[in-house]
Structures are given as structure tokens and as C-alpha cells.
Amino acid sequence: MKNIIPSVKGTRDFYPREMSIRTWLYGKARQVSESYGYQEYEGPLLETIELYAAKSGEELVKEQSFVFPDRSDNLITLRPELTPSLMRMVAQRQGQLHFPLRWWSYGPFWRYERPQKGRSREFFQWNIDLIGEASPEADAEMVAVMASFYKATGLPPEEVRILVNNRRLMDGELNTLGLTPEQRPQAFRLIDRRDKLSPEKWRDYALDLDLSPGQFDQLVALLENRELWKQSDEMVNFFRAIDALGVSDYVQYDPQIVRGLDYYTGTVYEGRALTPNIKRALAGGGRYDNLLADVGGAPLPGTGYAMGDVVITLLLEETGNLPQELDISPAPVLVTIFDENLLLASYRLAADLRRTGLNIACYPVPAKLGKQFKYADRIGARAALVLGPDENAQDQVTIKNLINRDQALVPQNEAPQLISKILAGEESS
């Protein structure tokens, strides 16, 4: 290990096993996104810093982004999130796009923060957005997509839940409590942190915001009120749609969910694991009706969320929902090399078989058959072929089913059929 150049801090190596999980996860995102009619898109991985300075949080840009000068001394940012790129892409072609837009994306992002469990500096994120529709039913669709993803990955409502609230509703309630327009955004931060602080510290924090003890008590009562949503037509319609979409089991109202980002304007939602070991949000999003106008487009409402790959993978691992045997060879058939004289004949046999559409791995050089069979076993092959002098003289080949140890000697032109049978799990020899 001494002379190996270390990897960049916070990055991950994807060995075949991890890579197959990554591909599988991407596939699930695709499957679920497309099942609701969403189209895949992608933005650049590199952006100017200005794109984020316009909209994203101060901390995200200044503290948590990878920023460096290129050879022309322009400041380049490795994208920390996708929404600004999406907003630009929409604004640039606003006139020629068909709304509502249903778009999804899956790609790498970078944030310069302290790596720890569930957080790395380079991660993959599934983004999905519905743009151009302001109805609560649009938010319900996004939440239904999220629920469908959990369902598709084998996570039942007992293990994962989507918590929902509405900022307009909360803003109105805070107004009723007598909080000034200046106090309300801070109150959102206060609410957001309730679970992270001790009750005493949280109370101190609240009183620091000049909440009176009376207001504080009312706020606490507000956050305990699981029926608060009934006071909002938007929420009522939202939950009706959730019901119709068949995902009520996964969704629950929680007055404490407000989300950290400032740009959310309406319904907000967050995927949470109910497992005690995973405390971070699995996914988070909400309605942002002012964002497009903020980057220079015509006003257009939007709603969407992002899901990072790290936490969801931890949860799927913990709940045993990751697919098994992901690290086996894509070629379930190994052609052995009997000896030097039969090397090229074996290569020809493998090439012939590939032409029939089979995935065939060839042992590269002659070796003891025992060693080659062992290798076949290790790479997860299900059939091994032997082309020895006897077989070669008759244009035959020995085909061994590595699952049940059956072995057959067949003419080479019948090999594809037999191999296909073995791979299909039919035991015939």
C-alpha cells in the first residue's frame, strides 16, 4: 500500500460490485421516472460560479463548492446541485418547450464538506422536476413518484415515510401568531432545527428571535398539530390526490417539515428512513414558484426533489434490499484452453458462440483444467466448455453445467442450443 497514490478525499472507487449497485440504482430512477412520463436530461458538470451566486445559498457557494480557475483564469465550479442549470436550460428555451415539463436526471455532484457517514464530496443525485404547473396535484405527483421509487426498491411504508408540509400554510400561521415578515424566515430555520437541539437550547434559540413566551407556546402547539393541514385547501387537495395516486401509506403530514432552503414557496416534502440508524433525509424537495423568474425567465412555477445515492444505498443495504450477486461476470460461459495446440481453435469456438449472441469469456492461456474450472466458478460462470483433442477431432465440445455438474459431449453446431438451455435453467443434458 505504501506507494499507491491516494484518491481525492471524499471520493469513492466503484469496484464492479459498487458499480453494479450504482447502475442498478440509476436504472430504478429511470424506471420510476419514465413510468410517470418524465424525460431524461442532463446539464454540464462544470458551471460558472455566477450561476449559483444568483440563487443558491451563501454557504453552498462560498463554503461547499469546488471552485477553481481554469487556464484562462475563469472561475469554474463543479456543480453542487442541478436546479440552477435546469432553470437556465428552461429559461433559454422557454418559448419552444411544451409545458408542463416533466424532466429527470441522474448524475454526479460535488460538495466540499466533511465526509462522513451518508455524506461524500462526490456523489450521485437523482433530480426530478415538474415545471409549469402550480396545482397541489403537481406536488402530489412528485411525492407519488418518490413513493413509487421506494416501492420499486422494496422499501415498505414501515421503513420509509415521506413527510409533507406547506410553507404558505406555515407562513400564514406564523403571521397569525404575530410574527413579522422579517421574523418568519428565521422561524422556519428555528422549526427546521427543533429535532437537532435540546428542548432548552431550542427554546433559547426561539426567544433569541424575540418570540414572546406566549408566541413560543403557540408555536409549540402548532408543531404538535397533526391536523393542521386541514386548514389549507392546498394541502387538502394535495392529500386527496395522494390518495387517488395510491401512495397514502407512504405519506404523512408533519408540521415540523419546512426544509432549509429559502426558495421553497409552497408544499415541501422529505423522504425519511424510519430505521433508527439512518437519520439523514433520503430525499428532499418542494415547490419553488419564483426560481425561474429569479434567473431571468418568465415567471413559471415548479416542483421537484433530489435524492442522493449515498444515504439511500445505506438504507437499502441495511434493509437487505440491494440485489444479490451483483459482482459476477457478465459472461456466464467460460471456454477453457486445453493446451497450446488448441488455443486458437478454442478462440475460434468462442468467437463462433459470440456470433450467436452469447456472452463468452475465454481463459486466456492454457492451464490445468482444474485451475480453469476454479476460475469459472469464481467469476460466477454457469457453464464451462472443454475443447480437448478428442472433441476437436470430431468437431465436438464438452459442455459442463456448473450448477448441477451435468456434462455433455455435443457437436459444436449444437453447442449454442445446449448453452442456452443451461443458462435458462433447464436441466437437459
Add this chain to the structure above:
RNA sequence: GCGGAUGUAGCUCAAUGGUGGAGCGCCGCACUGUGGAUGCGGUGGUUGCGGGUUCGAGCCCCGUCGUCCGCCCCA
């Protein structure tokens, strides 16, 4: 960026301040036309790195880097 732990073979971990080990893995042999099992043998390390204390440091001290757990932030 702040606080706390930790770092020994490919992996999981042992070793009172006194010559660094085990299990698993890997390779080989038993088995010169056949895998998983078993047995035997072998490969395996500048104890993360750099200083310091000491007759002597894997062990104690300082620094540094990585990892992990919190905080901040958030996917």
C-alpha cells in the same frame, strides 16, 4: 470550519514499553481431461507518514494525513 475517537497483512482483528500473530482471502500441492468441500504447504508488513521521549516504541508524547462519530450544512 469546530469538537471527539481511530489507524497493525488484501479483509476482520490480536500482541504488559522488550524478536509483530491469528482467522478469512489469495497462490500452490494432494488431483498431468474438470470447479465449490477437505487436508497440507506457501505468499503475505518500513505497524498511515514525520518528529520526540526511552537502553528499547505497534504501544507513551507532538505534528500531519486518512477514516469514523457528532456540529455546521445538506442529497
